[in-house]
Amino acid sequence: MEPILNIHQISKHYGRITAIQDLSLKVGAGSVFGILGPNGSGKTTTLAIITGVISPDNGTYQWYGKSASAAIRKKIGSLIEVPNFYPYLDLARNLTLVARIKGKPVEDIERVLKLTNLWYRKKSRFDTLSLGMKQRLALSAVLLGDPDVLVLDEPANGLDPEGIAEVREIIKGEAEKQKTIILASHILDEVEKVCTHVAVLKKGKSIAQGRVHELLAADDPVVVECDESEKLKSSLIRTGMSASIEKDGNKLVIVLKSGYGARDVNEFAHQQGIVLTHLETRKKSLESQFLELIKQ
């Protein structure tokens, strides 16, 4: 299937600083694609390029298999960095400008403002809103006209816990409608809950990408407990089955090499005459996986 977004080998430099280096990504239709990375990893630059505000130095990107254009951007709801609105205009007028640009009905403003709980403030000037409210207004603008693709850069920025939960629910709701969502976020727990695919950026390069469950399944450690843990440890090292083994109290935390699983450990222990009293595959959180990738 043709991807909704195809980024091919884009690079962007700011003077001597490399913001992005040969980045390639493919975002399929209906997927929720998380872009992760520490500060300065190139997340926002990537999103700014695909939304047309920054030109890449090299490489290309296509939306719906076509070169990017203003007409295509009208079909995409995007929130990049901070909400940008006219401070002296009220909420309804600010959204009217967006609706006109996107060619969407002005009547939709009521729906999106109600969705983000801002309808009661529709006549308030933008500069009278709190940071969280501004972020919610930006989300209203993104949802205006019910676009098929959403590009969200830190959508929960500045929101209180209740606001974060609201945003998560909105994103989940949009994902359930089979919309394509590209999401950059620092809140890895959110990404893990919402995203189907993820790419991890570091210093402008993609260091890992794929389906979230595949990425998390890779290197899942096997945890065992037995009376002869030292014997098991040395035996495993000799066979070359394990990539690393660490002791965690009475337990051994074994990271297996590719192609081996918990079943292999169990069989190997049985062959060695070692009785395992505990065997589990410990699921890594996206956060721990992310931190490991970033450390490498």
Next chain:
Amino acid sequence: MKSIILNEYTKIWSYMAFRVIILLHFILFFLVVLVTSRLDITIPGFSTDYLYQFPNIWEFFPWVASWFNLLLAILIILMTGNEYTFRTFRQHVIDGLSRFDLLTGKVFLIIAIAVYSMLMVLLFSLLFGFVFTRDMTAGLFVKKTYILLVYFVQAVAYMSTGFLLAILFRNTALAIVLFILYRLIIEPVFRLFFPPEARLYFPMKVISNLTPMPEFLSISSGNKADPGNVDTLNLREMGILAEDLPVYLNLLLALGYTALFIGLAWLLLRRRNL
């Protein structure tokens, strides 16, 4: 296109600074022409009333209005600078406008403000002209009305200069200061290094010469600007004022500079990150 125009309209009419500057522009012009009309200069053979009669008023009012073009240029700098300050140019592109649409919106705004200013001059010219002109004829009324269009081009040219500076510096205060400095100091000083005939081709000179200072002595002495009248007091012929380029050439040059400034603004908008 309609949505771009409607959006510009929404932006300006809700913006207090815009309304204040337009009101100030209107009131200042009205006050100057009103106060000047009430001046009682008692020099035998001279009367300021002649300035308010057709066709002299078509020269006099656009010249007075040209003093306030600075306000119009500041207005455009403000409206364009705001787009950078609020990062709304960036947001508009994200939302689906092309960079050419950004340019189109501001060019529309420049034209709209120039039309307003021209209509203001027309309105007051008609009001004062009909009050002060005694021996009214169609020929007198129509003569020199083209200066209104020349004034329109001048206003557009001034605002285009301001627009370019706002796009170039992306900072309202800096663009306003540099516009004023360039107009009042930098270009006049720079012109001094060139021979007199070359000085007439500099942008601010070309633009300001579109509505040259009327020949007050000649007009107020009762000469109705008949170039064939050898008895007139003509300051240019007397060598007191420098010779200007012909109006058509000035007009062409001003249009050329306007196109150049807008073209440069377009290049900057297209090439730079928002």
